[in-house]
Amino acid sequence: MSRFLLPILFAFLFIAESLFVQLFPADLFNNGSIFVPHFLWAAIFFLAIYGSTKSGILYGFVFGLLFDIVYTEIIGIYMFMFPVLTYLFSRVMKALQTNIVIVSLVSLLGIAVLEIGVYEILYLIHRTNMEFSAFATLRLYPTLLLNLVFIIIAAYPLRRRFERYADELRND
Amino acid sequence: MPQFFLNKRLIILLVSIIILVALIGFSLRDRDQLTWPEQFVKDTSGWVQSLVSRPAHYVAGFFENLQDLQNTYQENEVLKKRLDNLARLEAEVHALNKDNEELRETLDVQGSLRSYEPTQAIVIARNPDRWHELLVINKGQANGIESDMAVITSKGLIGKVKNTTPFTATVQLLSSLDPKNRVSAVIQGEKNLFGTISGYDEEEGLLLLKGIPFDAEVKEEQVVETSGLGGVFPEGLQIGKVERVVPDEFGLNQTAYVKPEANFYDIKHVMVVERGMTQPPEGELTEGAEEEEL
Numbered sequence: 001m002s003r004f005l006l007p008i009l010f011a012f013l014f015i016a017e018s019l020f021v022q023l024f025p026a027d028l029f030n031n032g033s034i035f036v037p038h039f040l041w042a043a044i045f046f047l048a049i050y051g052s053t054k055s056g057i058l059y060g061f062v063f064g065l066l067f068d069i070v071y072t073e074i075i076g077i078y079m080f081m082f083p084v085l086t087y088l089f090s091r092v093m094k095a096l097q098t099n100i101v102i103v104s105l106v107s108l109l110g111i112a113v114l115e116i117g118v119y120e121i122l123y124l125i126h127r128t129n130m131e132f133s134a135f136a137t138l139r140l141y142p143t144l145l146l147n148l149v150f151i152i153i154a155a156y157p158l159r160r161r162f163e164r165y166a167d168e169l170r171n172d
Numbered sequence: 173m174p175q176f177f178l179n180k181r182l183i184i185l186l187v188s189i190i191i192l193v194a195l196i197g198f199s200l201r202d203r204d205q206l207t208w209p210e211q212f213v214k215d216t217s218g219w220v221q222s223l224v225s226r227p228a229h230y231v232a233g234f235f236e237n238l239q240d241l242q243n244t245y246q247e248n249e250v251l252k253k254r255l256d257n258l259a260r261l262e263a264e265v266h267a268l269n270k271d272n273e274e275l276r277e278t279l280d281v282q283g284s285l286r287s288y289e290p291t292q293a294i295v296i297a298r299n300p301d302r303w304h305e306l307l308v309i310n311k312g313q314a315n316g317i318e319s320d321m322a323v324i325t326s327k328g329l330i331g332k333v334k335n336t337t338p339f340t341a342t343v344q345l346l347s348s349l350d351p352k353n354r355v356s357a358v359i360q361g362e363k364n365l366f367g368t369i370s371g372y373d374e375e376e377g378l379l380l381l382k383g384i385p386f387d388a389e390v391k392e393e394q395v396v397e398t399s400g401l402g403g404v405f406p407e408g409l410q411i412g413k414v415e416r417v418v419p420d421e422f423g424l425n426q427t428a429y430v431k432p433e434a435n436f437y438d439i440k441h442v443m444v445v446e447r448g449m450t451q452p453p454e455g456e457l458t459e460g461a462e463e464e465e466l
Contacts, residue, residue, distance in 0.1 A: 066213065
């Protein structure tokens with residue numbers, strides 16, 4: 001049973017992101033700001049830190065590809081960004097303490113880099129013509145705020161779940 | 173620096189960047205249909221998503237209903253006043269419809285650009301990253317949906333079908349920034365003005381209607397509808413109202429900012445519209461005819 005728990009958890013987060021965008025009132029503060037949920041990547045990063053880096057990168061690749069096919073129809077962007085950022089920031093974590101507060105802050109930094117990276121790629125292929133300053137105020141800050149709330153709520157349960165997963169891996 | 177190139181991680185990174193560029197290039201090129209692995213993945217995830225999204229919408233709907241209850245009394249007052257007008261309007265529309273049919277019969281005109289066949293569908297997913305404004309609906313090729321069909325809500329046009337799989341379809345909203353996303357539209361007035369909707373102002377939430385003649389007089393609040401002249405959409409689907417008009421960058425045309433009638437965020441039920449009048453095969457079109465995307 002516990003073998004299927006992880007894929008189900010990530011599949012749930014994958015669907016939850018889309019549901020969140022559908023149900024969340026779009027004009028919450030009435031200034032056109034866009035809240036982008038990145039719950040999936042936050043969870044993948046926690047898996048890489050508390051579970052195992054290898055499976056974190058693997059899940060990042062699989063769900064990045066899924067994200068591209070199902071949601072964006074431009075294959076490659078998230079498939080590339082998820083595993084690369086997971087690898088990069090798990091290396092960063094090696095230099096830091098694995099304290100839950102620090103892990104949360106680094107994952108938030110990772111989300112910022114993810115959002116900026118996707119913006120730069122889309123700007124390169126002319127899928128957006130937003131200026132960077134507009135991007136920062138309309139998308140980046142609201143997105144970070146939203147994901148901070150998610151990480152505060154989910155950090156502790158995610159850590160417990162993934163630590164148990166790491167134990168199982170060791171016992172196998 | 174032989175060591176530099178032997179670094180395994182660096183090579184993996186370089187190879188994956190090459191694959192990234194190749195894949196992006198592959199998905200950006202003009203393709204009529206998705207490849208079968210993509211279709212399979214989309215159908216599978218669409219099935220799961222429709223299982224989850226319905227109960228979620230019911231729960232969310234319940235809370236919305238509770239909120240609605242608070243305003244019920246005031247709404248009722250307003251609606252009562254409108255209702256008196258409605259009966260009169262209905263009778264008038266009925267008479268006009270009948271008139272129209274009779275006149276058409278006498279003139280022996282068959283079909284019109286206005287006729288269409290709607291298919292109901294439910295939104296089961298939305299792109300969370302909001303760069304590409306895409307929706308996934310629960311009807312696909314099996315229900316006769318084809319790409320480039322118009323998609324409307326009860327308020328007006330919201331977009332077109334981008335891709336289809338056997339059981340789902342992807343809808344591209346008018347607000348997404350894709351140069352291929354163009355709709356031929358008409359500003360209703362004493363003299364109809366034609367242009368194309370292409371582009372969206374993200375900061376203000378307004379659609380851009382381009383290609384209006386420079387000497388045309390456009391007033392605020394004029395109604396914008398699809399013209400049906402692009403050959404794909406039917407005529408008379410409501411798009412929005414003119415907010416303001418500015419001359420375009422070269423001063424040869426004018427661009428109107430159109431406030432969309434439909435809400436691009438809160439979308440649950442949509443209708444996919446199949447044009448009643450078929451498009452003539454491409455060979456029959458004269459060479460001089462203007463080619464348009466939509």
